[in-house]
Amino acid sequence: MQTNYVFLVDTNKQPLNPIHPARARELLNKNKAAIYRQFPFTLVLHKAIDNPVVRLLTLKLDPGSKTTGIALLDGENVIWAAELQHRGWSIKDALNSRRSLRRSRRSRKTRYRMARFDNRKRPEGWLPPSLIHRVLTVETWVKRLCRYAPIAQAVMELVKFDTQKMQNPEIDGIEYQQGQLAGYEVRQYLLEKWGRQCVYCDKEGVPLQIEHIHPKSKGGSNRVSNLALSCKRCNLKKGTQLIDEFLKKDAKRLEKIKQQAKKPLKDAAAVNATRWTLFHTLKGILPTTTGTGAQTKYNRTLFQLEKQHWIDAACIGDIKAIKLLTLQPLLIKANGWGTRQMAGTNKYGFPIRHRTRQSLHFGFQTGDIVKAVVLSGKKVGQYVGRVLCRARGSFDIVTKTGRVGDINHRFCKPIHKKDGYSYAF
Structure with a gap:
């Protein structure tokens, strides 16, 4: 399976050209580099390179309502790809739930949050939280990729439909x-x-x-x-x-x-509502050009490529040829940072439990990606996944195959600290 190229930075944390996975293994085996970051997988060199030759790359984005495709191209070669899954619909559902709970408290004359005045004015360019989330997550990943790769320009699909x-x-x-x-x-x-x-x-x-x-x-x-x-x-x-x-x-x-x-198409409405905000955001980071969804489909059909978000991203704009050097994109899912609600409620809005302010337990917090090697007991084995922390020191780990419970914190080693996302391939 052709996998993503590996990002490489020098000793001063300046981005170099991504390298083939075989070359990355060679650098690690010869102790010439160390793992700098797990997601996206990045190596840092132990020794500086004099006058490195760096080829500038192109970042292409296919913004979607639920998933955004990301592709990094070196000329005509797609060397790194990812699919970023948004949580806009879950944000909308959470806001609707909060609204209904507040409304029910007002109607039954119990403790409630007072209604605010209706003459509030929203700032120009305001977007609801479920939509601005899509812009902010894409901006986060564009800035993150610019730290690990020498990206010269960005190309995004501005309109899916004319x-x-x-x-x-x-x-x-x-x-x-x-x-x-x-x-x-x-x-x-x-x-x-x-x-x-x-x-x-x-x-x-x-x-x-x-x-x-x-x-x-x-x-x-x-x-x-x-x-x-x-x-x-x-x-x-x-x-x-x-x-x-x-x-x-x-x-x-x-x-x-x-x-x-x-009815308009909901997904198209969400994309159209955020397209200009996203375009101006990207333009403040990189020189940005645009393409249309119809042009993307035409290119994908012309080169006989299958329908996937990251392949759509690679096909945006005017292209004469394209070669996929990776077939295993990184799957990124936005999970958020948790909730600030201190009192957990039932479906009627009544508090049923108290949430503690302490989120760090034995150096871990819920959402960290860890590796646990258990050598004795009923849970003997090796587990890698997101951890669910408890104050008593007994953690749960969500792996590819399922959830493993009651793993002692002493067996856990952090791989990737919580950043609001989960990762898979």
Whole structure:
């Protein structure tokens, strides 16, 4: 399996070019370097190099609602890749839960948090916590990678869908439809919106056609809100009928299609809401250029690559060739730093337990990645994973295969300190 290249820094912590994993093993075996950081895996040289030759790299990002693809390129070669999983939806769920608990306390006249005035003004460019989280996590990892690799520029996917052209294709229709990307924007949007299946018979895995919900012959427009996907059979069967007439015997499906047609794609809305904030944030760190999602898909199809977030990132922008030197991206999941809530509550909002302020126990805290070698007792073995600490010194370790309980702190050795993320391959 081709793995990610290894980051390398000199004795002054200045980034050098990433090296092949075989070269990294050689440096470690000959005691010429030591492990500087576990995630992303980075080595530090014991001796300085005089006038090192450094090739500048390109960082590419494919921002997504749930996962952001990251690829590091040396010319045409993809040498390092990662997929960053966001926790925006869990943040939204936590805020909704807090809101409902506060509202229930107010309605039953018990101890509650007083309602604030409604005339508060949000600062310009404000984003809700679930959205700004996506920007901040990407910014964190861009800055982190810049510390370990000589990155010269960044390329990001600014828009997944060209919504302006989709809403009004006649803006510059002739020029737009003559390009190589003609139809890619609308088709990709509709595939995501309608779940890659026929809206009339729910068939999957068959060629789908773009269909006008309100027939064009009867005044229907080309706006994306009037477009759906159907198989060839359903498209021919419907013809120029009105959808109310075509689905008069299936009122439930008719109502579902009408509601779905009006709704924007949630994931696309989240990406579009944060795209400019993310772009300006990246521009303050590195020279940044942009591409579109349709162009990314065109490049991926042209070079016959499979659909993955990190591969999408590598295919952003104008590329003439691409070579994958890694096939095992680092999987990064944002877990957060825990909660500051001192009183744990039940589902009704009543406090049921008290949380201690002390988070450090025997030099460890929950979220650290540790290696435990147990030589005696019922838990003999070697375990690597995130640790759950307890004050009594008996820890739980979450490994790839499951959770192992009651491991004494004396057997644990820290590998990677808690940083709000968990890692896998």
